[in-house]
Amino acid sequence: MDLSAVAVPHTLAHLKPLLPAPPAHVLEAGCGRGALAVALADLGYQVTGVDRDAEMAAAATGRGLPVIQADVRDVSGEYDVVLFTRSLHHADDLDEILGHAVTLLAPGGRVVIEEFAWERVDRAAAEFLYDNRALLVATGLLDAELPDGDLLDAWIDGHDFLHQGSAMLDALERAGSGLTIVPTPMLWRLIDGRGGAWTEPAHAADALNTLHQAETRRVAEGTLPAIGLLASVHR
Ligand SMILES: C[S@@+](CC[C@H](N)C(=O)[O-])C[C@H]1O[C@@H](n2cnc3c(N)ncnc32)[C@H](O)[C@@H]1O
Numbered sequence: 001m002d003l004s005a006v007a008v009p010h011t012l013a014h015l016k017p018l019l020p021a022p023p024a025h026v027l028e029a030g031c032g033r034g035a036l037a038v039a040l041a042d043l044g045y046q047v048t049g050v051d052r053d054a055e056m057a058a059a060a061t062g063r064g065l066p067v068i069q070a071d072v073r074d075v076s077g078e079y080d081v082v083l084f085t086r087s088l089h090h091a092d093d094l095d096e097i098l099g100h101a102v103t104l105l106a107p108g109g110r111v112v113i114e115e116f117a118w119e120r121v122d123r124a125a126a127e128f129l130y131d132n133r134a135l136l137v138a139t140g141l142l143d144a145e146l147p148d149g150d151l152l153d154a155w156i157d158g159h160d161f162l163h164q165g166s167a168m169l170d171a172l173e174r175a176g177s178g179l180t181i182v183p184t185p186m187l188w189r190l191i192d193g194r195g196g197a198w199t200e201p202a203h204a205a206d207a208l209n210t211l212h213q214a215e216t217r218r219v220a221e222g223t224l225p226a227i228g229l230l231a232s233v234h235r
Contacts, residue, residue, distance in 0.1 A: 003198070004035030006208045007189055011085065011114060012039060014184050014230050018112050019045075024080035027104060029072040029097075030087020034060030041065065050075050073097055078106045085114040089162040094171035102175045105235050111176055112232040116186040117165020118155070120225045126151040128224060129187045132211060136191065141203055144196030165229055176233025185215040186228030 019026075022044030028037045031049030033056060041047045049067040051057045057069035068075060072087075073096060082101040091097050101111045121129075130151045136142035147154030173179045188211035198204035218224035 002033070002035070003192075003204065003208060004033070006205045008035050008039045010212060011036060012043075014182060015083075015112070015114065018110065018180070018182075018230065018232050020080050020108075020110075025078075025106070026081045026083055027075065027077070027079040029075075029082055029084045029101065031060050031065070031067065032056050032087075034063045034065050034067070036083075036085055037065050038063050048077075048079070073100045075100075075104065077104060078109075079104050080106050080109045082109070082111045083114075084112070086116070088113055088115055088168055089118075091163065094163060094168060095174060098171050098175035102233070102235055108234070110232045110234050111172065112230070113168060113172060114184075114228070114230050115165060115168050116190070116227050117168075117229055118159035118162055118227070119164045119166065120227050121152070121155050121159075121187075122225055123152045125187060125224055125227060126155045128215065128218070129190060130154070133191055133193065133196075136207060141200060141207060142192055142196055142198055144193045165227075169229070169231055172231055172233050176235055178234050180232050182230040183219070183226030184228030184230055185212060185219050185226065187224070188212040188215050189228075 023046050025046045026040055028047060028049045031037045031051050034049050037047045037049045047065060049060045049065050050070055050072055052071045054069055057067050061067045082104050130147055133144055134146055137144055137146060188208055191211060215224060219226045
């Protein structure tokens with residue numbers, strides 16, 4: 001089940017203040033199946049997707065987008081925004097990919113990233129994530145793996161091979177100027193884990209929106225860390 005219909009509006013709400021007005025030209029670097037790219041195109045942006053994965057590039061092309069199947073580091077051209085949404089945490093070389101992204105910017109352009117800082121997950125965050133996942137699995141709404149043993153250890157074991165948020169922010173700051181960072185809720189988007197499957201799409205959307213609200217409130221109260229980050233630099 002594709003939950004992008006739930007996720008994209010939340011991403012857009014955070015993203016819009018960082019973007020120039022349409023019809024600015026946006027390169028979505030690691031566009032996946034293109035859900036966000038299509039939403040940006042619907043807002044009037046000129047969007048080009050790039051994804052190195054053939055299946056992803058084909059899926060995004062099938063939605064009517066211009067898509068380049070390539071590694072971001074091999075793309076040329078000039079864009080007002082180069083946008084990475086959760087496509088950096090596996091990057092081979094953060095300095096290389098972000099350094100190249102900055103060279104693609106038109107005057108006044110920005111590189112924007114939406115990512116998560118796995119190292120900010122503390123015990124309260126791990127319990128929020130896995131206790132809510134267990135509840136969703138128990139109700140039959142979600143089919144997903146549940147961790148054995150200590151929840152914080154399980155989180156760390158499942159994520160410590162990814163770039164940390166701090167490493168991505170440091171690389172972004174080295175690549176450009178004027179780093180801005182907006183913390184965002186993100187645990188709700190990770191609730192189904194890798195490979196989890198929802199059984200009832202309509203109820204899944206309600207559950208995700210409820211979790212988003214709960215996480216947003218706790219982040220504002222200071223009882224949960226903000227795991228998500230939206231950050232940008234200019235040339
Ligand atoms: C987790 S998915 C995110 C997809 C989409 N941006 C979203 O938010 O739903 C990451 C995508 O980035 C792509 N990707 C990762 N590194 C890339 C690179 N260096 N060049 C091109 N695509 C890349 C992967 O193939 C994958 O489709």
